[in-house]
Amino acid sequence: FRHGEASEVVVPTPNGDVYFGERHPIVVVAGPCSVENEAMIVETAKRVKAAGAQFLRGGAYKPRTSPYAFQGYGESALDLLAAAREATGLGIVTELMDAADLSAVARVADIIQIGARNMHNFSLLKKVGAQDKPVLLKRGMSATIDEWLMAAEYILASGNPNVILCERGIRTFDGKYARNTLDLSVLPVLRSLTHLPIMIDPSHGTGRSEYVPSMAMAAIAAGTDALMIEVHPNPAKALSDGPQSLTPDKFDRLVQEMSILGKVV
Ligand code: PEP
Ligand code: MN
Numbered sequence: 001f002r003h004g005e006a007s008e009v010v011v012p013t014p015n016g017d018v019y020f021g022e023r024h025p026i027v028v029v030a031g032p033c034s035v036e037n038e039a040m041i042v043e044t045a046k047r048v049k050a051a052g053a054q055f056l057r058g059g060a061y062k063p064r065t066s067p068y069a070f071q072g073y074g075e076s077a078l079d080l081l082a083a084a085r086e087a088t089g090l091g092i093v094t095e096l097m098d099a100a101d102l103s104a105v106a107r108v109a110d111i112i113q114i115g116a117r118n119m120h121n122f123s124l125l126k127k128v129g130a131q132d133k134p135v136l137l138k139r140g141m142s143a144t145i146d147e148w149l150m151a152a153e154y155i156l157a158s159g160n161p162n163v164i165l166c167e168r169g170i171r172t173f174d175g176k177y178a179r180n181t182l183d184l185s186v187l188p189v190l191r192s193l194t195h196l197p198i199m200i201d202p203s204h205g206t207g208r209s210e211y212v213p214s215m216a217m218a219a220i221a222a223g224t225d226a227l228m229i230e231v232h233p234n235p236a237k238a239l240s241d242g243p244q245s246l247t248p249d250k251f252d253r254l255v256q257e258m259s260i261l262g263k264v265v
Contacts, residue, residue: 007195009162011134013091013110018054018265020164020197020225025263027226029093029111029199030251031057032233033241034070035077040233045084047248048231052255054265055091055111056084057228062240063097063117070239075104082108093136093228099127106133116141116168116204119151129158136199138166145186149194164197165190166228169205179207179244182215187222199226203244209235212246213254220262229254 008021020027030048035041035058045056060077062070073080081092091110096102097118105112111134118124119140128135135155139148152163169180182205190198202215216227232238232245246254258264 002191002193002195004195007161007197009134009164009197011091011110011162013054013089014085015054015089015091018091020199022191022197022223022225024225025265026220026224026258027055027199028053028255028258028264029055029057029226029228030231031055031093032059032238032245033230034059034062034072034239035080036073036239038080038083041080041084042087043233044231044248045088045090047233048251049088049090051248051252052259052264053090055093056081056088057093057113057230058084059095059240060105061095061097061101063095063115064240075101078104078108085110096124096128099124102127102131106131109133111136111164114138119143119148122151122154125151125154126158129155129160132160132162134162134164135160136164136166138168138201139170139183139186141169141171141180143170145189145193152194152196164199164226165194166199166201167205168201168228169207178205178211180205182206184215184218184222187219187224191223197225199228200224201228203228203230203241203246207244209244209246209250212244213250213257216254216258217261220258227258
């Protein structure tokens with residue numbers, strides 16, 4: 001069981017240091033599932049910044065179930081994220097899938113995301129543990145809490161203390177109405193087990209944009225330190241995860257509602 005104080009993860013961004021942790025306001029990471037082109041990523045970045053987000057998310061390397069589905073634009077998408085960072089000062093969160101891309105991803109990412117499917121990829125965890133960008137570690141879709149915490153230990157033990165845990169829904173017996181089962185009970189459970197900051201991702205957690213606002217509010221009520229929310233300027237045309245993406249207008253409304261419930265930066 002946990003001993004001592006909650007730790008904080010401080011992430012420098014062009015707009016200033018952002019603090020993740022129990023003693024700090026809720027940090028909001030928002031943006032599209034995939035980076036699609038410069039206009040959409042820069043426009044989305046401006047909109048989510050205006051709404052109150054501190055970080056822009058966007059995938060360059062996408063872990064898709066089907067090898068025939070859109071795989072992300074790779075390095076050229078990293079350049080577009082750099083342009084969005086430059087235009088808005090937002091920090092960037094983007095996923096690393098392959099250790100070979102670590103230096104390219106670390107050049108633009110302020111936080112490196114390890115996706116649910118790579119939570120058990122111990123050699124990748126050791127690699128991100130041996131560099132100094134903060135790491136967002138998503139929970140594997142069938143990972144127990146102990147397995148998730150041990151995955152975090154791989155990063156910590158390799159020398160990187162800046163790890164944020166992200167619950168993104170787990171696989172249960174009923175996937176008919178929601179893509180996953182968002183396990184909000186991790187909030188009180190992890191508080192007793194770890195000092196690390198906790199993020200909730202209601203977008204992948206539900207898979208349906210209409211369920212995202214209530215789950216984001218519930219996560220705040222349960223004490224989350226941060227939220228990740230997918231936002232796309234035209235969800236119907238998104239190259240990935242359109243059904244779970246909020247429009248910028250809906251995201252703006254959600255952040256206003258969230259600010260009533262908890263201190264959102
Ligand atoms: C994502 O953040 O777009 C993503 C692929 O997430 P996960 O690893 O949780 O499925
Ligand atoms: Mn996605």
